[in-house]
Amino acid sequence: MNVRRHLFSAVVSVAVLLCLWLPLAFIVIDSLNANELLATWGGATTRWYGEAVDDESVRSGLRATLTIAGASTALSLALAVSGVLWYRRAGLRGRRAFDALTYLRIMLPEVVFAVALFLLFARLDLQLGTAAVIVGHTVSSSAYATLILRARLSVLDPALEDAAADLGASPWRVFKRVTLPGLLPGMLAAGLLAFTFSFDDVVTSLFLIGTDDAPLPVVILSKIRFRIEPEISAIAILVLVFTVALFAAAFAVVVRLARVSGRSLALPEER
């Protein structure tokens, strides 16, 4: 490492990295601490993990989270795929409007969006609940999915589809045999990202869940508002491991994708 030449920035960097990691380390230690008051180390135990897994609100929370994340991911992918297929052959003005709305969905403060959707449901006398949360998550997740798929589609060569069409394939067959396989890695990355967004989301879920079973992040939120307990730490660690794994998977797919598309981009020039 190049430390001595940049002593000041090295010291700050080490301090900052420690500050980023230490709080998480404390939670790991809490989750294994047999001392319920967490004041001192009372020996190691897996009791809190047992309690976390047996906690009914955690179980129902996980069920709700997986249902919502699964449904909103599927919807987001459907919206994003058809959207970017349109985008590819759209005019400049259409593209600009499409892009603006995509970015706006990501940039808008979530609390504003959540209460806006809350208003819509209240006004139309629609019931809040799992379905409302799925609708809300899909608005945001589909924007993230769109960004990834748009990037993927821009490196796909339209000549391949034209060739398939010239050879007599029906439009549906061209889509199924040429476009879709080309998009698939991008769909995987976009799907993972959409899933992670939904899995992690607090604000939209909090406003729209109504009286249905709250998803896991909302359950955690209501637990941590006033207390710090080893059981919450155990739940937190389980969630953390799952989220990091999801993100790492999405990241690996994106990196892989970048490499593969880099190669296929190089092909036409070599020919």
Added chain:
Amino acid sequence: MKGGARALRPLLLLPTAAWVAAFFLVPLAMIVAYSFATISLITLDVSFGLSLANYRELFDPLYLSTLGRSVVLALGATAGCLVLALPLAFFISRQPPRWQRVLLVAVIVPFWSSFIVRIYAVARVIDDGGPLEDALRALSIGSGDLGLAQTRWAIGVGIVYSYLPLMVLPIYVALDRVDRSLLDAAADLGAPARRGFRRVTLPLALPGVLAGCVIVGIPALGEYVIPDVLGGGKTLMLGNVVADQFLKTGNLPFGSAVAVALLAVMAIVLIGQRLARQVVR
């Protein structure tokens, strides 16, 4: 594609367009409409119109101070992120590629952990009698009674902690692109290293700094969960005022007006950033 398929092409836009219109644009329009409506606090009936009463209520000292606090907290947290991220990003960009990757992962992985878990981790550390107080006592800085928990400082710490990687990454990318030969040239012409940093590296990293400030500042301004958990659930930031009006008080028109005010502040920030970017160029 054949003629029939081409005619159907606009249909591809339909799902996204319908979804975004129904569940994004219409709700936002409703927020604006509600912000001009009035509510009877007895029957909770909303009557629409062009009343400015909600916006006038915004100028109540209570809400003005909340607005001010939100802006100060968002600005302060952004500045805090910047002060920490700049040396870190600089340090990373000066390492050999393998170490760069290791350090970037070290910055990103905590960010990948669940948002709510990160907030919980901060609450744990800054809690009264928590590790931070212990550490300060051990180093004999201050009396050991920090009293940080449930204050606006705690909110600032929470925002900096959870948003820091969003500041580090764009600055790192900008620094990584800086042409080293420019620095060599500065050195050859007799500029000391510190001067080379100030006159060459920093200006070239400025676009990354601006991007980072927007990426951190905008969500920080509208933050709801962090003040709710770390600030003790008082009406500390605009996001909490909006949330309270909808979830507790039930004064939807006033809550909508606060939301519109939040959007207005956000728009000002974005326009400011655009102007700043032109100046930088």
